[in-house]
Structure formats: structure tokens, C-alpha cells
Amino acid sequence: MNYLFSRILATLPVMAVVACFVFLLIHLSPGDPAALIAGDMATVEDIEKLRASLGLDQPLWQQFGLWAARLAQGDLGVSIFTHVPVTQLLAQRIGPTASIALLTMAMALVVAIPLGVLAAHNAGTWIDRLVMLFAVLAFSVPVFLIGYLLIYSFAIQLQWFPVQGYVPLSEGVGPWLRSLVLPCVNLALVYIALITRMTRATVLEVLHEDYIRTARAKGLSLLPVLGHALRNAAVPIATTVGVGIALLIGGVVVTETVFAIPGIGRLVIDSVQRHDYPVIQSVLLLSAGVYVLINLLIDLSYTLFDPRIRY
Amino acid sequence: MTSLSRSKHLASAPGLLLACALACSSASAQTPAPKTLRLVPHADVKVLDPTFTIAYITRNFGYMVYDTLFGFDAQGVPQPQMVEKYSKSADGKTWTFTLRAGLKFSDGSPVTSADCVASMQRWATRDNTGKALTAAGGEWKAVDARTFTLTLKEPFGLVLDGLAKASSYTAFILPERLARLPTSAPIQEVLGSGPFVFKRDEWVPGSKVVFAKSPTYVGRTEAPSGFAGNKTAYMDRVEWLILPDANSAAAALRAGEVDVLEEVPPDNIAPLMTDPSVRIVRRGFSQGYMALNQAQPPFNNMALRQAVMMAVNQERFTAAMGYPVNLRMPYCATLFICGSANDTAAGAERYQPRDLNKARQMVKDSGYKGEKVVVLVPTDIAYLNGAALIAAQTLKSIGLNVDAQSMDWSSIVSRRAKKDPVDNGGWSTYVTSAGEFDLNSPINNTNLGAACGNTLPGWPCDEQLDKLRVAWIQQTEPAARRAALEAFQRRAYEALPYIPVGQFSPAYAVRTSVKHSDRLWSTPNVWVLDK
Numbered sequence: 001m002n003y004l005f006s007r008i009l010a011t012l013p014v015m016a017v018v019a020c021f022v023f024l025l026i027h028l029s030p031g032d033p034a035a036l037i038a039g040d041m042a043t044v045e046d047i048e049k050l051r052a053s054l055g056l057d058q059p060l061w062q063q064f065g066l067w068a069a070r071l072a073q074g075d076l077g078v079s080i081f082t083h084v085p086v087t088q089l090l091a092q093r094i095g096p097t098a099s100i101a102l103l104t105m106a107m108a109l110v111v112a113i114p115l116g117v118l119a120a121h122n123a124g125t126w127i128d129r130l131v132m133l134f135a136v137l138a139f140s141v142p143v144f145l146i147g148y149l150l151i152y153s154f155a156i157q158l159q160w161f162p163v164q165g166y167v168p169l170s171e172g173v174g175p176w177l178r179s180l181v182l183p184c185v186n187l188a189l190v191y192i193a194l195i196t197r198m199t200r201a202t203v204l205e206v207l208h209e210d211y212i213r214t215a216r217a218k219g220l221s222l223l224p225v226l227g228h229a230l231r232n233a234a235v236p237i238a239t240t241v242g243v244g245i246a247l248l249i250g251g252v253v254v255t256e257t258v259f260a261i262p263g264i265g266r267l268v269i270d271s272v273q274r275h276d277y278p279v280i281q282s283v284l285l286l287s288a289g290v291y292v293l294i295n296l297l298i299d300l301s302y303t304l305f306d307p308r309i310r311y
Numbered sequence: 312m313t314s315l316s317r318s319k320h321l322a323s324a325p326g327l328l329l330a331c332a333l334a335c336s337s338a339s340a341q342t343p344a345p346k347t348l349r350l351v352p353h354a355d356v357k358v359l360d361p362t363f364t365i366a367y368i369t370r371n372f373g374y375m376v377y378d379t380l381f382g383f384d385a386q387g388v389p390q391p392q393m394v395e396k397y398s399k400s401a402d403g404k405t406w407t408f409t410l411r412a413g414l415k416f417s418d419g420s421p422v423t424s425a426d427c428v429a430s431m432q433r434w435a436t437r438d439n440t441g442k443a444l445t446a447a448g449g450e451w452k453a454v455d456a457r458t459f460t461l462t463l464k465e466p467f468g469l470v471l472d473g474l475a476k477a478s479s480y481t482a483f484i485l486p487e488r489l490a491r492l493p494t495s496a497p498i499q500e501v502l503g504s505g506p507f508v509f510k511r512d513e514w515v516p517g518s519k520v521v522f523a524k525s526p527t528y529v530g531r532t533e534a535p536s537g538f539a540g541n542k543t544a545y546m547d548r549v550e551w552l553i554l555p556d557a558n559s560a561a562a563a564l565r566a567g568e569v570d571v572l573e574e575v576p577p578d579n580i581a582p583l584m585t586d587p588s589v590r591i592v593r594r595g596f597s598q599g600y601m602a603l604n605q606a607q608p609p610f611n612n613m614a615l616r617q618a619v620m621m622a623v624n625q626e627r628f629t630a631a632m633g634y635p636v637n638l639r640m641p642y643c644a645t646l647f648i649c650g651s652a653n654d655t656a657a658g659a660e661r662y663q664p665r666d667l668n669k670a671r672q673m674v675k676d677s678g679y680k681g682e683k684v685v686v687l688v689p690t691d692i693a694y695l696n697g698a699a700l701i702a703a704q705t706l707k708s709i710g711l712n713v714d715a716q717s718m719d720w721s722s723i724v725s726r727r728a729k730k731d732p733v734d735n736g737g738w739s740t741y742v743t744s745a746g747e748f749d750l751n752s753p754i755n756n757t758n759l760g761a762a763c764g765n766t767l768p769g770w771p772c773d774e775q776l777d778k779l780r781v782a783w784i785q786q787t788e789p790a791a792r793r794a795a796l797e798a799f800q801r802r803a804y805e806a807l808p809y810i811p812v813g814q815f816s817p818a819y820a821v822r823t824s825v826k827h828s829d830r831l832w833s834t835p836n837v838w839v840l841d842k
Contacts, residue, residue, distance in 0.1 A: 081357040089516060155566055156566055162563075163566045260553075260554045266518070270516075
């Protein structure tokens with residue numbers, strides 16, 4: 001409990017540093033949202049007035065202070081362009097991204113771990129080679145290309161799934177799942193490849209341990225032995241899964257674009273393209289928070305897999 | 312349950328889940344739904360105030376929710392829209408307008424002449440025609456709830472054209488309390504008297520914009536034509552779906568998930584033409600042009616701009632944009648849209664036939680000293696990328712010292728505002744395009760219509776052109792106006808505020824299940840569509 005508390009406490013300075021870095025990075029990068037909003041025909045005076053009305057004419061430290069003070073009160077501000085509160089924008093976008101992330105990782109785990117164990121158990125055989133070939137392919141082919149192939153095959157030709165869009169869970173599990181199958185399969189392939197390779201490597205290592213040979217020599221059947229092996233190989237796999245989830249936050253952008261899913265990834269891209277400072281800052285902070293949280297959860301999960309680990 | 316049957320059951324679980332998913336979705340499709348048109352717009356709408364920005368998508372948004380006093384019909388003739396009747400005094404200096412009875416904003420409040428006067432006053436501070444109207448002494452005044460006047464110190468030949476204006480800064484009618492807000496920031500509230508109501512509660516910025524048929528809209532009795540006539544919508548709902556990936560948008564159209572693509576990327580036009588469920592509809596006309604920075608060397612040199620014009624092969628530009636042959640012209644002489652009422656070749660003949668050797672000689676004669684020419688090349692807009700590369704190649708071919716710099720479009724938008732020399736982050740040229748309503752006259756044309764002192768990228772300024780524009784505006788007789796137009800274009804081809812690089816037609820792609828797609832105009836007048 002103390003460990004948990006201290007870890008949570010330790011996130012505060014991390015988030016503060018991230019907040020400063022994100023603010024400076026965004027505000028020092030070239031581009032002027034006022035000029036973008038005002039358009040080509042705007043006069044210099046128009047742009048200056050607009051900049052003043054947005055508070056962008058104030059010194060940087062003052063803008064940062066204002067933003068930090070609001071942030072401390074849980075106010076993320078409003079989008080410079082749409083004037084929609086950032087919390088509302090995040091609330092609209094977090095559902096699709098969380099759905100994709102969770103379903104993708106669930107798919108990846110369900111497929112990758114058995115595949116990795118299968119490959120490790122049959123190391124050197126055609127089964128192993130086939131699994132590894134699949135992993136290399138899934139890793140190498142660009143996500144957008146797989147996305148287009150999935151759309152062409154399963155949405156246009158077979159018409160099993162929609163080409164684009166996201167249906168919220170509130171409209172029914174069926175439509176929700178149907179809208180997520182293709183984007184999640186698209187995204188999961190990379191993670192299946194990653195986790196399969198990691199599972200294969202770690203399980204293969206464990207299978208050569210003395211205690212496994214002993215267990216087999218004593219007549220223990222294959223499945224329980226593999227179960228033991230998998231548990232002992234779980235720590236690096238959990239790390240890979242954790243890193244995968246963290247990477248997924250960034251990696252989801254392409255999938256969200258190809259399948260027109262209104263998620264966090266697209267929000268970031270749109271906001272960066274138009275220099276919508278409050279939105280970019282909030283999304284990046286949120287992402288950093290998710291990273292920190294996932295790291296914490298991974299660390300805690302080690303104690304489940306290996307009782308020798310104690311904090 | 313045996314282990315075998317359990318495993319069988321588990322193996323079939325994903326299948327069951329999928330079956331459920333499909334069944335549930337087909338069940339939901341059977342429930343009665345409002346008649347909905349799903350359109351993929353050319354861009355995401357970010358600013359909701361069409362009186363604030365020239366962004367086409369905001370103008371299109373305006374046409375959904377606001378109405379205008381006059382509207383151009385499909386033949387380009389201004390027709391009364393919100394106005395029931397109007398009259399002009401014998402000296403042409405006093406115009407009287409009467410609104411149709413029963414016009415209402417979507418909150419149920421009546422549209423009055425006070426709303427119109429305030430809206431026109433706001434419009435006149437933004438729009439070129441509105442500014443010219445003010446310069447002619449134009450004053451708007453409410454007479455009673457439905458009648459208002461425009462008084463001028465001198466006759467002005469473009470009153471109806473201005474009020475019907477279909478390009479950016481359209482003369483939309485807002486409630487007076489909104490129209491009186493400062494023009495320094497966009498208006499956030501959306502309240503119009505147009506055919507649709509904006510559903511803010513369903514708006515997902517960057518993903519979906521929803522409109523519902525306005526229950527308070529009062530249509531005209533005349534058949535719809537362009538932006539004129541009856542705008543009463545056939546559809547209960549219109550959804551703008553923002554699909555950032557062009558290939559996915561085309562696939563969604565083919566799969567029937569969307570009904571209309573407002574702007575088909577050139578590369579997708581030919582494949583979609585082969586799909587029997589899709590119809591390609593010409594969406595008016597556009598022209599590409601090279602914007603030139605005339606505040607810095609080398610393009611502050613008019614003779615050098617003329618040398619570039621001599622080298623431009625329009626067909627190469629429009630081909631590089633990717634438009635099929637039937638949607639592009641090999642050559643268009645006018646700066647005011649080929650095929651329009653203002654089509655003229657005056658002044659263009661000096662650059663025909665195109666001659667590269669002559670262009671190279673003109674470069675030498677211009678006194679060009681080898682200054683760096685920075686070409687901004689957009690990486691995220693395919694058709695402009697192709698055209699920008701042709702621009703760079705053309706400039707190189709006549710001996711200019713070209714530095715092509717690639718960046719995304721939003722970086723170009725930021726960069727083009729810089730007046731600095733190229734070595735300090737400035738620029739020399741980039742390629743962009745404009746639609747017919749932003750090109751089709753000496754005042755509507757974005758670059759030719761703005762007088763010296765404007766803040767357009769490139770800062771074009773030619774005092775002689777300013778005088779000729781005023782002369783054209785002041786002409787009220789057709790023959791004299793035509794002569795003034797030709798004189799204006801002749802000077803424009805001499806001063807070259809920009810270099811035209813060819814005319815093409817963007818295209819809609821519409822599902823054949825959508826009715827009346829032949830009535831679509833160059834800006835999506837979706838009220839004409841039915842399913």
C-alpha cells in the first residue's frame with residue numbers, strides 16, 4: 001500500500017515536468033492559430049485583435065500560469081477553434097479509443113499467447129516457422145495497407161462489417177462490436193506479432209530449465225507443464241503487453257484515420273495541424289498520465305506472476 | 312458437459328458473437344429512421360461563423376443554416392430569396408426591399424428588416440463588394456418590420472450580385488443581436504433562418520456535424536435552382552461525416568455508408584466512374600494559381616513574373632493535379648473562369664504561344680540576379696503537391712534558382728503570412744486554387760479584387776489595377792462594363808498579381824439512389840437532394 005501511495009505521489013512531479021515541456025514545445029513551435037482562424041483575407045489588425053481575444057498576446061509565462069492555475073482546478077479550457085470545452089472533446093473521443101485499445105489487446109492476448117506457446121513447444125518445426133512467418137509479415141506490412149485490404153475484403157466485397165465509423169456501446173453490443181472488428185483486427189496484428197515473438201522466446205527459455213525437465217520426467221502431462229512455464233515467462237510478456245498498450249495510444253492514429261474512428265488519435269492530429277493549444281496540451285497530458293498508470297499497473301502485476309517480487 | 316462439447320461451444324463463441332452483432336445491426340436497421348443524407352464534406356468545419364472567415368467549409372455551413380436576401384440561380388442570375396419584392400429609384404441611388412411574410416429564425420423569432428440591416432452592415436465590413444458598396448456611400452436603413460432601404464451616393468451596378476454573392480463572405484442574414492457583435496472574433500452562436508438547423512448537441516468536432524430540417528423554414532414557390540428558389544429540404548437530417556482518408560471515404564461511398572462525397576480526390580474519380588452505384592457530378596469550375604510574394608525579390612519584379620507566365624504550360628499543371636481529361640481544360644485564357652459571363656482572352660495573347668526560350672530571354676532581360684526562389688510544396692494535399700512540383704520544375708526550366716521546401720498545408724498557411732526575405736523564413740511562391748465564385752469577376756476574384764494595402768499572401772498591389780476595378784464597378788451599361796472588364800484583365804496580365812495555372816472541375820460522387828443529384832451546384836445545395 002505504501003508502495004502504491006509513493007508511486008502515485010511520484011507521478012505528480014513527472015506530470016508537472018510533462019506539463020511544462022508540453023506547453024513550451026507547443027507554444028515555441030512555429031504557427032499561429034489566430035492567423036489560421038482569421039483566414040487569408042484578415043488584416044494584421046484583425047489577427048492581432050483575435051490573438052488578444054484568445055489571450056495569445058500575453059507573455060508566455062503568463063499564459064502558462066493561467067493554464068496551470070486552471071489545470072489545478074480541473075479546468076482544461078476550451079478549444080480555440082470550436083469553443084467546445086476540452087473535457088467534452090475528450091469525453092467524446094475517449095470511448096472509441098478505449099474501446100479500440102481494450103479490444104485490440106484482448107484480441108492480441110487471446111491469439112498471441114497460445115501462438116507463442118505453440119511455436120515454443122514446436123520450436124524448429126514447420127509449425128514454429130509458420131507462426132514466425134506470420135509474425136514477421138504482421139510486423140512488416142504497414143498498418144494502413146492492411147486496413148485497406150480489410151476494408152476491401154470484409155466491408156466492400158463481403159459486406160460483413162462497415163467501412164468506417166464508430167457505434168457507441170450505448171447503441172448495443174452488436175453494432176458496437178461490428179464497428180470495431182476491422183479496426184481492432186487491423187491494429188491487433190502488430191501486437192499479435194510482438195507478443196507472439198516475445199512469448200515464444202521466453203517460454204522457449206523456460207522450457208529448457210531443469211525444473212521443467214524434472215516435471216516432465218515425473219510424468220506430468222504437457223498442458224500443466226506449459227502452464228507452469230508460461231507463468232514463469234509471464235513477467236517479460238507483461239512488460240511487452242504494457243509497452244504495447246502505451247505504444248497503442250500513438251499507433252491508433254493511423255487506424256483511426258483509415259476507419260474514420262473519432263478517437264483521441266485523430267483529435268491529436270487535428271489539433272496539432274491547427275495549433276489548438278488547449279486541446280493538444282490536454283491530450284498529451286492525458287497520454288502521459290495513461291503511460292504512468294500503465295507502468296504502475298505493470299509493476300504491480302509482477303507480484304501476481306512472481307511471488308518472489310515484493311515492493 | 313464433456314470437455315469436448317465445452318471446447319466446441321467455446322470455439323463457436325466468436326461465431327455466435329459475430330452472428331449476434333450482424334443480427335443486432337440488421338434489427339436496428341429495420342426501425343423507422345429519419346430520412347438522412349450522409350455527406351462527406353471537403354474539410355472539417357472549425358469556425359462556425361461565415362461572416363468571419365473565408366474558409367469554404369464555413370461558407371457551406373452558412374448555406375445550411377442561414378438564408379440570403381438574394382441567391383444566384385443555376386444560370387448565375389441573382390434572384391430574390393428572402394426578399395419578396397424590391398425596387399430601384401430612377402437615378403439608381405435608392406433601393407427598397409420588402410421581406411417575404413412569415414420568415415422566421417429557427418428559434419421561432421421573426422426575421423425583421425432590423426436583422427437584415429445589421430447583417431448587411433456587418434457584411435459590408437468584411438466583403439470586397441460590401442466595402443465597395445460602402446465606398447459608394449451605401450447606407451442601410453429599416454423602414455418597417457419588413458421593409459428596408461439601401462441609399463447610395465452614386466449608382467452601383469453590383470447591388471444584387473453582392474447580395475446574392477455565393478463565394479466566401481456571403482451576405483447571410485443573422486439576428487440583429489448577433490450581427491451587432493464585434494467582428495474581431497467569430498460568433499459562437501448559430502441561429503439562422505435557413506433550410507436546416509445546426510444540432511450542436513450532436514456535433515463531434517473533427518468527426519460529425521449534424522443538421523436537422525428546419526421546422527420554421529419558409530420556402531419560395533419557385534422550383535429550386537442554384538441557391539435560388541424553394542430551399543425546403545427533402546431530407547429530415549443531413550450528417551456531414553469527416554472522413555480524413557480519401558480512400559476510406561470512396562470505399563464508404565461504394566459500400567453505401569455515405570451518400571455524397573463533396574470533393575472526390577482526382578485519383579479516385581476514374582475508379583468511382585466504373586462503379587454503377589455511383590455517379591460523378593461536375594462541381595462547377597476552379598482555377599489553380601501560383602501566388603507570388605511581391606513584397607520581396609525576385610517576384611517584386613513585374614518583368615520576371617511575366618517571364619514565368621510565358622513558361623507556364625497549364626495542361627501540365629492540371630494533369631499533375633490528377634484530374635481526368637474530361638474534367639480539365641488544356642488552356643484557359645481568362646482570369647474570370649472560362650465559360651462564365653466574364654470569360655475574355657484580353658491580355659492573355661501576349662503569352663501565346665508558350666515559348667520557353669522566349670521565357671528564358673525574358674528572365675535575362677528582367678534583371679534577375681539569381682536570387683533564391685522558395686517554392687512551398689504541400690505534402691498533405693495531393694493535387695496541390697503535384698502542381699507545386701510542376702511549378703518548381705517550370706521555374707527551374709527558365710533558369711531560376713529554385714529551393715522547393717516540403718511541408719504540410721497548415722505550415723504553408725503560417726509561412727505565407729511572413730513578409731520576410733526568403734533567408735529569414737520567407738517564401739516566394741506556392742500553388743493553390745479557388746472556386747468559380749471567388750474568381751468570376753474583378754471584384755469577386757480574391758487576388759484581383761483586393762485593393763492595394765490588402766493582407767493577402769503575396770501582398771499583390773497595382774494601383775492601375777485598382778483604378779480599373781473601380782471603373783468596372785461604376786459601369787452600369789453592359790457594353791461599357793465589358794470594355795472595362797477587358798481593360799482590367801489586360802492590365803492584370805501585365806501586372807500579374809498571380810500566375811494562372813489552369814482550369815479544372817472538382818467533382819461530386821453521389822450514390823445513384825440519391826435523387827436530383829443533377830440539381831447539385833458548385834457549392835453543395837443539399838436541400839435539392841432526396842432519397
